[in-house]
Amino acid sequence: MAVDKNMHILIVDDYKTMLRIIRNLLRQLGFVNIDEATDGAMALSMMRGGGNYGLVISDWNMEPMTGLQLLREVRSDAKLKATPFIMVTAESKSENVIAAKEAGVSNYIVKPFNAETLKTKMVSVLGDF
Amino acid sequence: MSSTVDRDLSLHLEALRKERGDTVKVDEVGDIVRSLLTSISGDLSAGDLKLYQEIEGLAVYIHKAKAEIAALRPHDIQSEYIASATDELDAIVGATENATNEILDAAEKLEELGGELPPDLGLKLSETTTRIFEACNFQDITGQRITKVVRALKHIEERVEGLVAAFGPEFQEQLANTIAAQSGDGAEMTDQDLLNGPQMPEKAHDQAAIDALFND
DSSP states (O other), X not given: OOOOTTXXXXXXXXXXXXXXXXXXXXXXXXXXXXXXXXXXXXXXXXXXIIIOEEEEEEOSSOSSSOHHHHHHHHHTSTTTTXXXXXXXESOOOHHHHHHHHXXXXXXXXXXXXXXXXXXXXXXXXXXXX | OHHHHHHHHHHHXXXXXXXXXXXXXXXXXXXXHHHHHHHOOSOOOHHHHHHHHHHXXXXXXXXXXXXXXXXXXXXXXXXXXXXXXXXHHHHHHHHXXXXXXXXXXXXXXXXXXXXXXOHHHHHHHHHHHHHHHHHTTHHHHHHHHHHHXXXXXXXXXXXXXXXXXHTHHHHHHHHHHHHHHHHTSOOOOOTXXXXXXXXXXXXXXXXXXXXXXXXX
């Protein structure tokens, strides 16, 4: 099934410049409905508030709720657990990747990243677009 | 005999413990070693003597180390060098963040303009702005790396603070005297003293202030 480019995407990062970069890259890929959160707790609140997101792209290292905690919350929530979730982080140790996989991450992008990597990982999670 | 010495030493150490408690100030280590050496009765073996000499040597070494640490002015390390380095690093993060946002502003403007161009040119422009967006990733990584350095500096600061506290109030008094003596040396300012590098944004003169100073 073709990817709906009108789907809502939630991007989560405590660094506003990074939110802006990801938003611009997504817009260039044709996605226009993009919401932003600056930590996991805010993101979770938006998701539980009926955001109906087709994809979450989240940083890991944030306070008070990290990206990993957000992922665990999402995966343990009956209504949200099927939401595709891509971690975009500077945490590149193998134990980080393993922990994220065990928590149910859909894919993992290490910073700094380029538009091609973002698109490739999105395709692997959502299907071709 | 060595066993007599051991017994006498134990008795004397017990007497000292009653008198001074379990904690002995570094300053008092030398006195205690001397006191032990002069009060012990009985035969001393060559090994015992060597041990006592080693302990006394250790006391002398600690005194010397304290004097050297005082000369380093640990309060300066805390209050000036580390604080200053932390502020400078924060300023780097702030300045690069501002610059990155300026670059992003310009790239977004180019994106908008791309919509007004013929499709092939618009596509080329879009590819170029993509590269700009990608390159701006550096700011996030730089910020995170600098945060790690700031944490390391704060750790050093805490260790220095702990070292000064461990040496006790006498050492801090000695330190204050060292600082007073060094700050009152009345040395003339050299060309090297004028090399301070960029000032922190809140302290820096802007061009108008420089012009005012220059034209004063």
